[in-house]
């Protein structure tokens with residue numbers, strides 16, 4: 065067995081920021097590395113794992129993509145994460161780099177602490193924490209109302225609690241990062257991009273690179289091989305939630321909605337957009353059956369932006385089962401969302 069520790073890259077970032085897009089891009093450009101991917105989602109219907117398995121290839125075969133769907137990774141470290149990583153390391157040909165895509169609501173600090181686990185710390189190291197941020201959402205003030213005001217408040221009182229639930233998750237993710245990817249630059253103009261950059265900078269506890277990207281496409285050499293050993297450097301990453309005991313996911317709720325077959329992709333997109341606008345949905349994703357089409361339609365909503373594309377034929381175990389996972393802030397009207405998505409077109 066090699067004495068070199070296997071590097072692990074943690075990809076964090078709020079719901080819909082572009083984590084799966086980035087992981088997919090890295091899988092497609094592995095630079096000779098044998099990758100394994102661990103993917104964790106909020107809720108027990110794994111969509112990201114499905115998306116990633118769609119680009120499995122010899123350097124990252126489908127069995128190197130492991131889904132952890134039994135709850136949030138940062139809360140199930142001992143029960144789920146440690147055994148899964150241990151099993152990956154015990155494979156006849158272990159990976160030479162591991163990517164972990166956390167759920168958009170996961171807090172990275174408790175996960176980072178797990179790397180100090182006796183079984184793990186001699187065998188793996190955190191090469192780097194990548195925080196992916198949605199430039200449009202950041203510029204819109206969805207996480208922090210006004211960057212200048214936040215920076216002023218910080219200077220005035222380090223411990224001030226000015227945060228919304230979205231703001232806290234975003235800040236903790238960025239505060240743990242070794243590099244921030246400011247993604248979706250196509251959705252913002254130049255002033256909004258500056259505002260997004262300033263907002264991110266205001267949250268950074270130390271100087272780290274902030275790199276712009278579209279569709280998660282970043283040169284792998286910029287994000288892999290950072291050698292950060294983040295698990296030895298936890299003090300530099302001060303967050304709201306230092307331990308998993310300190311948080312639960314009560315601020316957010318998820319509902320899985322079974323949909324009728326739709327006549328067209330455009331009809332689904334229009335429907336999901338309307339529901340998101342009316343009910344303040346944060347994230348919607350899943351697969352929908354379109355009449356007469358053998359392929360399933362992958363539908364992805366981030367706020368009111370919705371995209372859809374035909375993906376693959378329906379798997380035998382879930383033939384034409386149209387389901388969307390919908391996530392909102394606590395108290396969002398799940399019954400109304402379900403009814404609106406299920407009503408005949």
Ligand SMILES: Nc1nc2c(ncn2[C@@H]2O[C@H](COP(=O)(O)OP(=O)(O)OP(=O)(O)O)[C@@H](O)[C@H]2O)c(=O)[nH]1
Pocket residue numbers: 077078079080081082083084085086112167168247248249250251277278279280347349364365366371
């Ligand atoms: N316009 C635009 N859309 C993007 C970009 N990057 C990703 N998207 C879209 O944003 C949506 C969410 O992207 P994902 O990569 O799934 O985001 P994620 O962070 O993995 O989402 P969760 O796992 O649900 O938190 C998808 O519809 C992507 O196609 C981009 O640069 N520009």
